[in-house]
Amino acid sequence: MGQMIEITAKDGGRFNAYLALPASGKGPGVVIGQEIFGVNANMRAVADNYAEEGYVALVPDLFWRLEPGIELGYDEQAFAKAIDLFKRFDIDKGIEDIAATVDTLRQRDEVEHAGIGFVGFCLGGKLAYLTATRTDVSCSVGYYGMGIEDLLDEAANIKGRLVLHFAADDGYCPADAREKIKAGLAKLPKAEIYVYPGVDHAFARVGGMHYDKPAALMAHERTVAAFKKEIGPNFDLSALWEQHVLEEFGNRDVPATMATMVAEPYVNHIPTMTGGVGYAELSRFYQHHFVHGNPPDMKLVPISRTIGALQIVDEFILSFTHTTEIDWMLPGVEPTGKQVQIPMIGVIKFRGDKLCHEHIYWDQASVLVQVGLLDPQGLPVAGAETAHKLLDESQPSNRLMKRWQDSEGR
Known part of the structure; x- marks a missing residue:
């Protein structure tokens, strides 16, 4: 260079x-x-x-x-x-x-x-x-x-x-x-x-x-x-991230999405280990397994955003109807037609004014419950309730704790 x-x-x-x-x-x-x-x-x-x-x-x-x-x-x-x-x-x-x-x-x-x-x-x-x-x-x-x-x-x-x-x-x-x-x-x-x-x-x-x-x-x-x-430089990381999301989910334009990233970026969806390392692999992933494969009603609802010197941490709810096979979240699972709402965390790191990497976290057990692949009976897992409680903290807590009632009045 x-x-x-x-x-x-x-x-x-x-x-x-x-x-x-x-x-x-x-x-x-x-x-x-x-x-x-x-x-x-x-x-x-x-x-x-x-x-x-x-x-x-x-x-x-x-x-x-x-x-x-x-x-x-x-x-x-x-x-x-x-x-x-x-x-x-x-x-x-x-x-x-x-x-x-x-x-x-x-x-x-x-x-x-x-x-x-x-x-x-x-x-x-x-x-x-x-x-x-x-x-x-x-x-x-x-x-x-x-x-x-x-x-x-x-x-x-x-x-x-x-x-x-x-x-x-x-x-x-x-x-x-x-x-x-x-x-x-x-x-x-x-x-x-x-x-x-x-x-x-x-x-x-x-x-x-x-x-x-x-x-x-x-x-x-x-x-x-x-x-x-x-001495700077000071970039508007929030605006840069918003542009990336627009190209990725709004315009569904893979070249424009890649243009918001460094020469050799990487994406890691932590629960399923999907994404890509380097321009060629990530571009292939976006083109054939992500951008054009998401259900048409997929939506992100922002909950909070923390902006640091080099990265953004976004908290949001992802919702969709499982009408297409979602390679990155439910690889190999045929569409079930089920509604899914899931809290997610994205850690988005920048190098200069370009995205360097994305680490995306969610509760895969909750997704599996919502599409009917995991029976929550007797297991410490929940479905869409996790998203509902994030939006409304007055929703009941501790329902999965069998011994919760034992401490009442103590």
């Missing part, structure tokens, strides 16, 4: 940086601080991801003074080489090079906001803290930075937002070091510190031995939320 550009250092030297642009060609600027393995394929992929989030992302080669253009893998030999580079790396010069990168990014025509963000990993995590103390970035985010507890005398210089992500099992930054950092930053109004239990150093490195997807997703969402507070 990106290209290499050249940056002039404060002392006159020149070094390369990987530049990735959002689909729109413009957006706020974010500098990305490398790990000790150089600007390798992993760091370029990180930049591409931030570009898809709507940022003009720039990854400077911070090892250029030692070995320009170094790209290392993660085997034992590469790790030894990376440690050697790390030991010889001049932190102060590195921050000067980051400052030069910030200036270069701010001057580019593609950057729409005067404020610049920084996010760094491993070595870059430590540099994130120092970037916050020694430059004018609006928001700096560090992942599992090492040695920050020894640099807290610089904390008073921080004027922007600082977000630090730590792994609870990280031997490079143990609990006592994290406590010192928390105490040293406690008085800063825009300092956020997050510790992720049960994970180790480099938990956000995709494909790494310590990669932990849940922790990485949480940290990324918090990172982008912090950037949005300070």
Whole structure:
């Protein structure tokens, strides 16, 4: 997605940086601080991801003074080489090079906001803290930075937002070091510190031995939320979702539906594991098993909507008459003609101004009861009553609890 550009250092030297642009060609600027393995394929992929989030992302080669253009893998030999580079790396010069990168990014025509963000990993995590103390970035985010507890005398210089992500099992930054950092930053109004239990150093490195997807997703969402507070971009997620739903259910237009999504989206209907991963599979699913196969009277009634930095959580009631075979909800079940009302939850995540994924939840037992495939007698399940009670909370509770009457008057 990106290209290499050249940056002039404060002392006159020149070094390369990987530049990735959002689909729109413009957006706020974010500098990305490398790990000790150089600007390798992993760091370029990180930049591409931030570009898809709507940022003009720039990854400077911070090892250029030692070995320009170094790209290392993660085997034992590469790790030894990376440690050697790390030991010889001049932190102060590195921050000067980051400052030069910030200036270069701010001057580019593609950057729409005067404020610049920084996010760094491993070595870059430590540099994130120092970037916050020694430059004018609006928001700096560090992942599992090492040695920050020894640099807290610089904390008073921080004027922007600082977000630090730590792994609870990280031997490079143990609990006592994290406590010192928390105490040293406690008085800063825009300092956020997050510790992720049960994970180790480099938990956000995709494909790494310590990669932990849940922790990485949480940290990324918090990172982008912090950037949005300070530099944007701010999209109307509700309007974007409404447009997707209109194309999907109103116009039943598969190409238009796919156009509202990222290049490689995915949809997961949790109870039946239907949907698709990637453009080709999801487009096939929408075309042949979803958009044109839903009953003509299918309707969504919104109940509530919660909008976050990167996602929407929708609560709604889906109703339909089972007049067609619904592959995604009742695969292999012939139409029964039954009426169905079911509460549903949709977790819709965005990357930039496009939908990234949908996680859709409902009570499959309730659906089966309503179409006559499951006898609720003696089972702790209910039919359309679940939807009725969501709309009218005065409907009786606890009818499935045989011992409910035993507690009356107690």
